[in-house]
Amino acid sequence: MTEQDGSGLLRNPKISAVGIQLLSDAIRDQGTAVADAAWQPPRDGLALSLSQIAADQRRVNANQQAVQAMIEARPEVVGVTTAHQALGLERRQFLHSGPPISWQNASGPLRGALVGALLLEGEAADADEAWQLCEANEIELLPCHSRGAVGPMAGVISSSMSLYEVRDEVNQQVAYSNLNEGLGKVLRMGAYSPEVIDRLRWINSRLAPILSEAFARQGPFDVRALLAQSLQMGDEGHNRNRAGSALFLREMSSSIAQCDVSSAEISQVFDFINGNEHFVLNMVMPAAKASADAARNIPGSTMVVAMARNGTEFGIQVSGAGDQWFTAPANTPEGILFPGFSDKDINPDIGDSTIMETYGIGGFAMACAPAIVRFVGGSVELAHQKTHQMYEITLAENPHLQIASLDFRGTPTGIDVAKVVSTQILPAVNTGMAGKEAGTGQVGAGLVEPPMSCFEQALVAVAETGDSA
Amino acid sequence: MTEQDGSGLLRNPKISAVGIQLLSDAIRDQGTAVADAAWQPPRDGLALSLSQIAADQRRVNANQQAVQAMIEARPEVVGVTTAHQALGLERRQFLHSGPPISWQNASGPLRGALVGALLLEGEAADADEAWQLCEANEIELLPCHSRGAVGPMAGVISSSMSLYEVRDEVNQQVAYSNLNEGLGKVLRMGAYSPEVIDRLRWINSRLAPILSEAFARQGPFDVRALLAQSLQMGDEGHNRNRAGSALFLREMSSSIAQCDVSSAEISQVFDFINGNEHFVLNMVMPAAKASADAARNIPGSTMVVAMARNGTEFGIQVSGAGDQWFTAPANTPEGILFPGFSDKDINPDIGDSTIMETYGIGGFAMACAPAIVRFVGGSVELAHQKTHQMYEITLAENPHLQIASLDFRGTPTGIDVAKVVSTQILPAVNTGMAGKEAGTGQVGAGLVEPPMSCFEQALVAVAETGDSA
Incomplete structure (x- = not known):
């Protein structure tokens, strides 16, 4: 357990540097600078969990093992x-x-x-x-x-x-x-x-x-x-x-x-x-699920192995925390509505299809599909920005799935809950939109963000499995 | 007929400004600056023809009519x-x-x-x-x-x-x-x-x-x-x-x-x-041919309606010059060879498929297909550069054929021989490569440029049809 003073701030200088180290990891991974504005100091309890995760001897290898298993899968x-x-x-x-x-x-x-x-x-x-x-x-x-x-x-x-x-x-x-x-x-x-x-x-x-x-x-x-x-x-x-x-x-x-x-x-x-x-x-x-399942149950891994929504709650599962779900109320997607529908007809985010983003494509590979951002009024530049942001919260680039417009860079793959919490960047999700009323059917398609709380809970749970916990 | 002094240089200041006016046309057309380095003063006879073309009252309308006919075609x-x-x-x-x-x-x-x-x-x-x-x-x-x-x-x-x-x-x-x-x-x-x-x-x-x-x-x-x-x-x-x-x-x-x-x-x-x-x-x-044929035989138009190679010569036809071919020895493509072949096996440029570039796609739409420049060792940036250059020698952007990576800008359409000669930018052509020896078959695929001389001859021919000729 790490030390805290009465104000709840960390007293240990080694530990207070950890958030920064996670950031510098991210910077090294991508070879590009992280915008300062994208980072906010995590709350106290989370800072503690981040420090535990950073100190966890298992973390680097566990995450490498998890992301490599997912990347090398060849589902048929x-x-x-x-x-x-x-x-x-x-x-x-x-x-x-x-x-x-x-x-x-x-x-x-x-x-x-x-x-x-x-x-x-x-x-x-x-x-x-x-x-x-x-x-x-x-x-x-x-x-x-x-x-x-x-x-x-x-x-x-x-x-x-x-x-x-x-x-x-x-x-x-x-x-x-x-x-x-x-x-x-x-x-x-x-x-x-x-x-x-x-x-x-x-x-x-x-x-x-x-x-x-x-x-x-x-x-x-x-x-x-x-x-x-x-x-x-x-x-x-x-x-x-x-x-x-x-x-x-x-x-x-x-x-x-x-x-x-x-x-x-x-x-x-x-x-x-x-x-x-x-x-x-x-x-x-x-x-994508068969690939991600190979990354499950690796002790110490902070990699997301499932993101899924039931229309009421958004939930994630993380490799180092078994089959536990970390849930929070689902957000409502924004996008293009079919004729005859309005914003009030949109059900909160629903579906297992976020397994695609878990696998590193969908919203993460937006740079491949500028037609999608155009639907929601965005530019090609916005599509590239989305994908570039996703490199900041992922563990690897998938050499088998390349993005032509980024000079064939691999897709950003393997969401790290520690990176999500430390950068405060949420996974980008593309999704269909269902009508709120039973019987309606599809009302449109658009973009949505998961609730940050899922990633925070998962971080805490994996942190608690470590020796330093 | 315009005046020339004994040195062959134009004496008439109105006419000597014409080359610049064609360039400023190009700049206005695209909303972007033309790189100075891309421009070289055309040779004397060509300067004369350029001045005649610029003074030709028919030119602007004839070219608009030609390119619009090609763009609005709906071939099935x-x-x-x-x-x-x-x-x-x-x-x-x-x-x-x-x-x-x-x-x-x-x-x-x-x-x-x-x-x-x-x-x-x-x-x-x-x-x-x-x-x-x-x-x-x-x-x-x-x-x-x-x-x-x-x-x-x-x-x-x-x-x-x-x-x-x-x-x-x-x-x-x-x-x-x-x-x-x-x-x-x-x-x-x-x-x-x-x-x-x-x-x-x-x-x-x-x-x-x-x-x-x-x-x-x-x-x-x-x-x-x-x-x-x-x-x-x-x-x-x-x-x-x-x-x-x-x-x-x-x-x-x-x-x-x-x-x-x-x-x-x-x-x-x-x-x-x-x-x-x-x-x-x-x-x-x-x-593409059915579309381009609608642009043929418009008096005063300097728009290319066919580019084609017979394996020995490269030839073009221009709207304002009837069915006349303007030819020059074909260049040899550069690119990727199939295993077992070397550069000496490549036949000079051959085929009618340059009708695609005539129509504004192929090499002109390289920004759509970064996989192609990658084959020849280029980057996505090079693909974009190629397409951007083609806007400098074309009359219009085709609203029906859009380039997603350029924020859905229309393809550069309608090659103007006057723009080619004044900017010295040659059309970009993507092509297959045939074996030089009869019976060989395909040896690879790559990129090639047409000879400038075809465009110069065509320019002179259209100039000679004008009142000022």
């Missing part, structure tokens, strides 16, 4: 399975995005998605009956992350849903996500009208078997290679997946065309993928 | 036809890239491609017999441009070849090109081995009918919209067409899948397109 889609088969989900068990939450605390889009999932599973005849089952606590809710899965937006995964299976042979990890439904009125945004349920049935009964057959023919599909390409083609891998989705279709077209179904059905599959520029999001998300 | 692929059907080509008539040339003056790759085309048409039993037919002047050679067509590299188009038909309803123009064969040992690079001829036969008999059926189902395919997207996805539309080719396949996949042939044949088509990242080059080239 190996096939399509179901939530029942792969995760043992039963009919009234539902996965959801973000940290754990109850129906009573769930936001509109999560509630809407649960109602829709009950309808899909045939557990309720109509929305009212589904709603009553939920109110009566007749359903079980579990975070996707607790079962090796991730789900965009509401992230609801139910028993019969088809899932991509993504494996990383390097670190022996596996992760899952369901299949992307497209934009607008979709379950993951909280919509549950008949067209939503019909589409989910078509995905389960037609699309999934065809993709399954195509993957079997094609062999493992290298997601990291897809991302490496698409980041050099205007995607940032979270809110823009146009290039990735086109490259996926191009690569798979021959294997899909050979599937043993009618040409009309093949054609429907191509129409569906062609009409959905986020089609690969549900592949890149489990790929 | 409407179907697949043959060279015999669309252009009336007979079996011993062959189109080639660039300005007119004889067999005797033709370079290796053009000779190789002609030998291959004779084999494809069944006019010769083997390469020796084909070569003899050529030596005996038993074939007729015509530039692609003289028949409303363009061809990449050797650009050889023969009677039976399938062609894309590209129409622009805005200006009522039509243009054609053949179908892209892929990289390596291909006819357009001068190769004519059995695998090359077999591939051409498969293109004519299998690929073309399937694409034809797919286009008929799909309706006109908007090439300008494709380019607008792909320029924001790392393509520059000449040497990099990865995004464009993937987007084309994505858009067309459903229509192709519905074609009335076996799934094995559909699958072959997808494999072929997936394996060829330049697949759309042969669509974007006739689209």
Whole structure:
């Protein structure tokens, strides 16, 4: 334990220099100066934790091990399975995005998605009956992350849903996500009208078997290679997946065309993928999760291994603190609204898709995708600034995922809670926006910041595991 | 006629200021200063022509009309036809890239491609017999441009070849090109081995009918919209067409899948397109030509409407000088060679694909495609510099084709020979490199500059059409 005087200020000069040392680490890592304005002295308790972290002999190696495991992962889609088969989900068990939450605390889009999932599973005849089952606590809710899965937006995964299976042979990890439904009125945004349920049935009964057959023919599909390409083609891998989705279709077209179904059905599959520029999001998300999971449970590591939101709370998990969630109320994204919606329709931040920023892309690779900042009135310079800031809070640059406009510099990878707290720079997150009211669907897309408190709590928790604690 | 003293220098002060006025035009056009070093006083005869051009009352309006016609064109692929059907080509008539040339003056790759085309048409039993037919002047050679067509590299188009038909309803123009064969040992690079001829036969008999059926189902395919997207996805539309080719396949996949042939044949088509990242080059080239052709024959216009190379000479055509070619010996490209080749294997610059630079993309849109300068050892900054320079020699910015990394500025469009001569800045060209020896095929890809003399001759010719001449 370090010493403090009665004023709460640190008396030990070695320790009071630590915040500065973390800053100089950051400066050395990037070869550029940190703007003084970006730094504010952390509060007393945090200064203590920062000093403990800095003194922790395990820290440097643990963080290197964590970030290298994540960077060297080579996740591949190996096939399509179901939530029942792969995760043992039963009919009234539902996965959801973000940290754990109850129906009573769930936001509109999560509630809407649960109602829709009950309808899909045939557990309720109509929305009212589904709603009553939920109110009566007749359903079980579990975070996707607790079962090796991730789900965009509401992230609801139910028993019969088809899932991509993504494996990383390097670190022996596996992760899952369901299949992307497209934009607008979709379950993951909280919509549950008949067209939503019909589409989910078509995905389960037609699309999934065809993709399954195509993957079997094609062999493992290298997601990291897809991302490496698409980041050099205007995607940032979270809110823009146009290039990735086109490259996926191009690569798979021959294997899909050979599937043993009618040409009309093949054609429907191509129409569906062609009409959905986020089609690969549900592949890149489990790929990022499989990669990040390899960095879990390394004693002393302050690296973030998951950021996720349930629509009510934002939560993070950190390598050196096991499966503990550090949560705070979620902020509300700002961005571009679809016609007919206003700011008051936007639900607070929701979804597991922040696994992309955890992996070092999405908002962190904004310099790849100037089209996104333009949507929210920003310039190319702002996109570059965002990415440059992210180098200040990360542990490494990913040599496999390069940013062409920054002369092929690797993406800023591995968020260090100690750097976040000491620089007071929050991770940049790009995200979709769901309607607040259950049943609405998507209302827009934009940018959001996590609450600082999550990183502060995580810092304290890892600090407490150290010898000096 | 302007006055000159015995030294050949201009005596008229009004006229001696003209060079400066052209420069200040350029400065106003771009809102940026022109580097003094980039300007050298043109030679006396050229100074005279520049002064005539500057005094030409027609110039400003003629150039505006020319560049606006090219910019507002909206070329679409409407179907697949043959060279015999669309252009009336007979079996011993062959189109080639660039300005007119004889067999005797033709370079290796053009000779190789002609030998291959004779084999494809069944006019010769083997390469020796084909070569003899050529030596005996038993074939007729015509530039692609003289028949409303363009061809990449050797650009050889023969009677039976399938062609894309590209129409622009805005200006009522039509243009054609053949179908892209892929990289390596291909006819357009001068190769004519059995695998090359077999591939051409498969293109004519299998690929073309399937694409034809797919286009008929799909309706006109908007090439300008494709380019607008792909320029924001790392393509520059000449040497990099990865995004464009993937987007084309994505858009067309459903229509192709519905074609009335076996799934094995559909699958072959997808494999072929997936394996060829330049697949759309042969669509974007006739689209650029159809656009540029709308700018032809405007009296007084100094805008370039074609730049093309036949492997021996580089030639340009200018709006205000009809169909006259202004030629000079072609330079040899510099760039990256495929393994096993050296600098001495590179043929001088060849192909009609400089229609892309004529249209304002390719080398002009280098800022879109930093991956290309990286190939030749350059930086992102160099890519931006190239594009910035091109604004100095062009008449307008194309609002339909934007450069994301330059905050969505339009591409520099409409090369003005007067600006080229007065600034001494040559158009930047990206290009493939063919082997010098007939039969070799592609040896690499790189950058090249046109000879200044073409622009000087064109300037003089347009000047001579004016009242002050």
